[in-house]
Every structure is written in C-alpha cells, then in structure tokens.
Amino acid sequence: MIEPVKPADAPRRGRPRDPQLREAILDAARALLDEQGPAELTMEAVAQRAGVGKPTVYRWWPNRHAVAMAALMAAPAAAPAERRPPDALQALQQQLLDVAYTLATRTGRHVTSIIAAADPATEVAKAFRHHFVLARRGEGRDCLQQAIQQGTLRADLNVEVALDQIYGALFFRVLLGHAPVDEAFVRALLAQVLRGLAPG
Amino acid sequence: MIEPVKPADAPRRGRPRDPQLREAILDAARALLDEQGPAELTMEAVAQRAGVGKPTVYRWWPNRHAVAMAALMAAPAAAPAERRPPDALQALQQQLLDVAYTLATRTGRHVTSIIAAADPATEVAKAFRHHFVLARRGEGRDCLQQAIQQGTLRADLNVEVALDQIYGALFFRVLLGHAPVDEAFVRALLAQVLRGLAPG
C-alpha cells in the first residue's frame, strides 16, 4: 500500500489518524475520478467531497498524484482469479484476459494516464506501476516458468523478453488505441507468441 | 504537422504571422522540456523564454499540450534510415534499433509520457501518436509483408498482432522502466518473436 507519510514504527504519540477519514478521502477521489477523470481530481474537490479539511488530505498524501494513485490502488488490479486451470499456459491466458478486461475499464485508462503523468522516480509511482502492471507481469513470469518445467515451453527462452512481448502488446493497444483489446486479441496474441513468426 | 489554429484558406488580410516566432517558441519549449521535463513546460515560461507574448503562443497552438507535442514533433521520430538492407527482416531490425535509440533518449521518454498523458481523442494527440509510434509501426508492417512475400516469414501470420508484439514490447520498457532498452534487447526480442516460445 501507499503510506509514504506515516513512518509506522514511531512510538505512536498523540492522537492517531482516523483510518475512516483515509477511506472517505479515497472514496471521494474514486468518485471524482470516475465522474470526471484524472484532470479534475483536485485536492480541494476531494477534501470537500470527503467532508474533510484540506490539511487532512495532505497529512495522508503529499500531492494530488499520490491521492489519485492511492485511490486507484484499492481498485482491483485484475479481475479476481477464480480457479485458474492447472495447465500453466491456460492459466496465463486466463490471467491475460482478466488483465485485459480490467485495463479496458475507464479506471484502466486512468491508470495508464497516471502512470505516464507522475514523476517516475517517486516511491508512490513505483508502487503504482508495480501494483497495476509489474505485479501482473510477475504472475505471468510464474506461469512461464511453470510451463517450462511442464515442458510446454522451450527451456532456453528469454523469459523477460517473452513477458514484454505479451504484456507490452496488451498495454500498447490500451495506450495507443489503434486496435481493440478483446478476447480474440488475447488468444491470437498468445498463440502467435508461442508459435513464432518464422515459417516451418 | 500540427496547425490546428490557422484555417489557412482565409483571405489573409493584415500583417502575416512571423514564422520565425513559431520556431523561437518551439525552441524555447524544447529547451524547457529538456531541462525540466514536461511538467514544468508552462505557457508562461515558454513565452518568456522565447521573448514572445503569451497571445502569440496561443495564436499558434491552443494549449500547452499542443505546444509540447509540436515541440517534440520536430525531433526525429527515429534515427535516420540510411541504406536499409534489402532483406526485409534485417531492415526491420535496423529500424527497431533506430526507434529504440530514439526512445531511449530523455526526449523519447517525454514522448511516451505525453502520449500516455494526453487526452487520446484530440487531433493533436492522434497526430502525435501517429508521428512517433504508429508511423514506425506502419514501416514495420511493410517489412513484415515484404518478408512474407520473400518467404522468410510464415504466410498465415497475424500481422497486426505481430506488430504489437514487437513495438509494444519496446514501448512497454520505455514507459515502465523495468528493464533497459538497448541493442541486446532488440536483437533478443526479434529473435524470440520469430522463433516462438513453443518447444520443438
């Protein structure tokens, strides 16, 4: 989670922060994101909508990007994985479909635009990228390695490159919008990644 | 090019706009982008640095995103292609290296982040995406189709998906920053895309 302000190991003096307010703020931020998009998510609007003073928002997060990220972080990073098949490649395909579904949401588009807008060096930005993209890619890595052990993938493949082939393609379509991100695409993508472009 | 303000077919009365000013503005914008990044590129800073009044900037471009894009559009979308080899796959690899080299620049990172941040529906944003990414992807499509005819690629492959595998992976690494975008990556990527992940 994103908790950049509170060190959490202090001896806890003074009145503790109210976690309900944290949630109220995030709820307000989510509502604004949903209704008006990331550009209209202002600190003042968030504070007012949450029924909270501006300084309280700043106590939890240092700026509006951080609030936006924290608000989205509570959203599911992918559709929940229910009973993924034991076959690693089938599990991968199922997860890709889940991710594609999530990214196709309005929220998904906000995620990509916020990833791009925030200062990439920030801790919060790193956590955000990891939560929404790199963690999914990490799950994909597990699938690939399992598939290698199951013998359904070549043993000498370059896993990192393979992951970028797959997840990069997904992300690319979401970001550029030049072609749909749907089930057919995910299936075609995975099939072609496996088979390769070379003849024979 | 991005010229959304000037209708161009008006009867052209009065003093004409000074094209030198246009260049001065773009120079200033480029300098600011380079020195401080896209977030600090404000209309006021651009105007002052260019020694130009704010309304003059607004005469040429409608908002700061447009200025940023116009400033970057003058940058090369890829290293210039000199004598690409007749072999289509080699030509593709060469172009990918050129694109990778360009995207790995500071400017390149700005490009990707602006693509991700801007309202995707805008004309300017479309032109921008096309200039920097889709046009390159289009060149890649030519290579792939030529390779198919040359018999160095399978005839039944899904070209669009293949293009996303390749260019998406490149873009993905630039935007997420989780791994380097260098020559080794481009070679490994292309090789693996061709060969596929499946065993045998």
Place this chain on the structure above:
Amino acid sequence: MIEPVKPADAPRRGRPRDPQLREAILDAARALLDEQGPAELTMEAVAQRAGVGKPTVYRWWPNRHAVAMAALMAAPAAAPAERRPPDALQALQQQLLDVAYTLATRTGRHVTSIIAAADPATEVAKAFRHHFVLARRGEGRDCLQQAIQQGTLRADLNVEVALDQIYGALFFRVLLGHAPVDEAFVRALLAQVLRGLAPG
C-alpha cells in the same frame, strides 16, 4: 497616496492597470471595515466583494494591512475645515474639534487599531500615520507658530512638546477610552494647556 507596487516611472508597457478596479477594491474594503471591523477584512472577502480576482488585489497592495490602510486613507482625516477663523488659537481649537469628531467615528477607532497593528517601519504604515495623525499635528504646528507671531503665545515655548500635550491627550482618550472625547474636553484641554497648571 499609497502606491507601493507601481514604480510609475517605467516606460508603461503592456496593458495598464484599471484604476476603476482599484476603487472597486477600496470600496469593498471600506464596506467590510464598516460592517465587520478590521479583523474581518480578509483579502478573499475584499476580492469577492469587489468582483475581482485575488491576484488583482495583490497587484495593487502587498498584504491586507496595506489594503486596510489604503481604504481608510481615502476617508477624511478630519472634518473639512470651512472658514477657519483668522485668530490662530481659535483656528487650532476648531481643527481639534474636527479631529476629535473624526476620531470618535467607528472609522476613527479602526484607524488607531490599524496604526497599532501594522509594522511601524513600513512605508505604508508611515504614510498612514502621517495622513491621519502627524499631518493634523503639522497643521497644529502652523497654528502655534502663527499664534506666537501674533503674540498670543509665549515666544519661547517648546512647540513640539506643546503639540504632543494637545494631540497626545486627544489620542490618549480615544485609545484608552477612560473618558469622553467631546467638545467640552477639547475646550478644557486647550484652555488648561494655555494657562498651565502652576498657580498665580
């Protein structure tokens, strides 16, 4: 007048400031002072009431004290002097009555409290003190000197001390509020200042 921001000898480039706005701001400030007192005179309230943006207020004056002073400066520093008698001492008495009348107003009390609250070293504060107090005292000095020449006052008196005896007493009552500031007081004051406390 208080014009601390505008240097006034620049070549006057760009759009000039709108003097009507200056007046609108001062009107708003005066209204707020009158209705709610100096403590409630906030920049935000002034700007809103004047139908003006906050930065416009700050373009004319650097802080709220300066606005308050400028607003009061337009108020009469003393009731207008109509046909002061040729006799210098009578003229002095008339002016004292005018000043007393003005200081007894609500505005008069604001003046004293603002004199006390503002940083005394500021140019604005100096102008303010001069406008409301020291200028009146200066007029009194003219009267005293004239009276000396007319032979109705001792030639060897200490004029500055005499002025403080007179105007200080007035101000003292306004500020401390321990006794009324009315016509009887002014007459008694002047009479006793002239006659002295010593017997014989």
Place this chain on the structure above:
Amino acid sequence: MIEPVKPADAPRRGRPRDPQLREAILDAARALLDEQGPAELTMEAVAQRAGVGKPTVYRWWPNRHAVAMAALMAAPAAAPAERRPPDALQALQQQLLDVAYTLATRTGRHVTSIIAAADPATEVAKAFRHHFVLARRGEGRDCLQQAIQQGTLRADLNVEVALDQIYGALFFRVLLGHAPVDEAFVRALLAQVLRGLAPG
C-alpha cells in the same frame, strides 16, 4: 492578574494544574515577543517553545491576545519607585521618568501596540490597559492632588485633563514614534504643562 478560565471555586477534584507550566508558557511567550514581535506570537509557537501541548495553553488563556497580555503583565509597569521625594511634583516627575523608561523599551512598544490593537471591550484588555497605563495615571492623580494641597498647583485645575496632557503626550510619542521619549522630553513636558503656553 488575568485568570479568566479557572473558576477557582470548584471542588477541585483530579490532578491540579501545574503552575510551573503557566510560567513556562509565559516565559516562552515573552521570548517570542522579544525576538520577533507580537505578530509572530502564535499559540503553536508558544506551546512548542514552552514544551507544552496546545490544550494546556488554552486551559490557562482563551486566545493568543490573552497570552500576549498575560506575558507582558508580568513585566514591570514602570521602573520601581524607590524613595520618591516628598515634594509631590518632584515625585510626579520621577514617576514619569520611570514610566517613560519602561515604555521606551521594546517591550514597552509592544505594550502600546497591543493596547491599541486589542478589542477594547474585553476584560483582559481592560485589565491590561489599567495595569500599564491607567494605574500609572492614577498614581499621577495622587501626585497632582497632593500638589494642589501643598499649594504648588492651582486649586481650580481640571485634574483629569491635566493627566491626559501629561500621560497622553508620553503615550503619543511611543505609539507614533515621531520623536524620542527620553528624560529631556519628560522634563520639558512637565515644565511646559506647569507653566502653560500663554504669554506673561
């Protein structure tokens, strides 16, 4: 003293207030006043400097003006009167010199400006005015009346007006700052008040 919060006749259960904290708070307030002036005396700064929680400050005084006044009330209202001469006018002069000396301090200037700035209707403000000014003026009244009985002053003089002539002049110079408040001034003032301005 100023003790507006403590009712003092309650049954006094629970832990009593720590009078040392009261002093620590006033010390901190005095230090801030001395170093940075009345405008920078904030409740937060006082509490922090005193090593005390904000509620503790509010337990003793209701707002920052009250704290400022309480802090200054501990300061001497006039230099201590040692062996005032039996001659009433000489005693008056000595007391005036003491008061002048005290008011000429940095602290003295704060006192005057706080008197002028505070809401005059408050109990605290009344106590403050009395402590620093009206009590001195009261001592002066004693001197004057004694001098009348001793025959060194006219029997028919207006005592209240005379007191304002004297103490008002002193206060006036401190607040307006247009002339020094020193021994020469006090002597000249008293001499001229006695002798009067009228010729002969």
Place this chain on the structure above:
DNA sequence: ATCTAAGCGAGACGGTACGTCACGTCTTGGG
C-alpha cells in the same frame, strides 16, 4: 491503597485565509 477525575504532551481534525502560480482572455501602444 486504591480509585478516578483532571492535567498533560502530542498531534489529528475541520476550517479559514494566506500568498503564489498558471491558466486562457483581453487591452494597451506601437509597428
């Protein structure tokens, strides 16, 4: 010797105003 109400440091809280910044538009005077 407990009990217990209040004091206490710390600091979160809702609020309000601060003074600044950039936006995009409008208005000067001068080419």
Place this chain on the structure above:
DNA sequence: CCCAAGACGTGACGTACCGTCTCGCTTAGAT
C-alpha cells in the same frame, strides 16, 4: 492585423494557525 507586455477573472496550489478533539500516560486528592 501582428506583436510584446502585462493586467484581468478564475481556480487550484500547498502552508500556516486557529481552536477543538482524542489518544495514552501521569498525578494527586478523595475515598
């Protein structure tokens, strides 16, 4: 009609204090 300069209304920024509240902990008088 273009241009540099810059004022304008708007609106958000992030900060500072206000005065109140809530924590967990003393502390000392009442029981």
